[in-house]
Amino acid sequence: MTQVIVALDVDTILKEEELLKRLKGTITHYKVGLRLFTAHGKRAVDLVHHYGGKVFLDLKFLDIPQTVAHAVHESQRLGVEAVSLHLWGGADMIAAAAEVAPRPKLWGVTVLTSLQNKDIKVFNRGAQVPSMVKNLAKLGWVHGIDGIICSGQEVAPLRKSLPHLDLRFIVPGIRPAGVVRNDQRRIMTPGDAARLGIDRIVIGRPITMAPDPLKAAHDILREMVDASPSALEAT
Ligand code: C5P
Numbered sequence: 001m002t003q004v005i006v007a008l009d010v011d012t013i014l015k016e017e018e019l020l021k022r023l024k025g026t027i028t029h030y031k032v033g034l035r036l037f038t039a040h041g042k043r044a045v046d047l048v049h050h051y052g053g054k055v056f057l058d059l060k061f062l063d064i065p066q067t068v069a070h071a072v073h074e075s076q077r078l079g080v081e082a083v084s085l086h087l088w089g090g091a092d093m094i095a096a097a098a099e100v101a102p103r104p105k106l107w108g109v110t111v112l113t114s115l116q117n118k119d120i121k122v123f124n125r126g127a128q129v130p131s132m133v134k135n136l137a138k139l140g141w142v143h144g145i146d147g148i149i150c151s152g153q154e155v156a157p158l159r160k161s162l163p164h165l166d167l168r169f170i171v172p173g174i175r176p177a178g179v180v181r182n183d184q185r186r187i188m189t190p191g192d193a194a195r196l197g198i199d200r201i202v203i204g205r206p207i208t209m210a211p212d213p214l215k216a217a218h219d220i221l222r223e224m225v226d227a228s229p230s231a232l233e234a235t
Contacts, residue, residue: 007031007204020051033058055080062086065096072100087136098144107147108140113173113186152188172202190220191227
């Protein structure tokens, strides 16, 4: 079953509330990310809860182990369902975050879906996105994270190359056919995500910037049901 998380990448509480009102009853999982959280902090999280939604706090933690562990602890106090961290932060950082108890689910970013091979060459001339995603996914899983954030294009190769790991996938970079891809590069359609049985997809602008966000959400859910009738967990 594939669950849809709508990224509330807006700049005001007013716009956030408009979206929550429009999507109520259709979408129950939301992402509060850097923009909204930097602008409005806890208020933005509380508003989603007020509308009965669940929050994925996507602040992509990357720091020394103790700092990240403290941030995970504070996220728990916010009542969010999940938080993200960059797996590039290394084994000790991931383990310190995973050891926090109780804590929200931890979802680890492998390589941002806006990056391509040419972008990661700065770290290593021979670096390739697929192998870097695989290594980071494995590192995260071994040290206790609950889900891997990667491109939809990497899900099947990861399942194949790491068959012994029970990986859960959270996939941004989702674009219905014909919709502008914006700054995203490694993209996938909602239908293909459903067909692959990806656990959760994160989708922002195709819904939040649409002239009618509710219709856009319904169209996406319809595409997913058509692609895989049993695959949808929309709410
Ligand atoms: O608007 P769009 O659908 O591109 O939004 C995707 C969301 O997923 C954004 O909020 C972005 O921060 C997030 N994300 C991503 N790539 C990752 C991790 C998170 O695009 N690797």
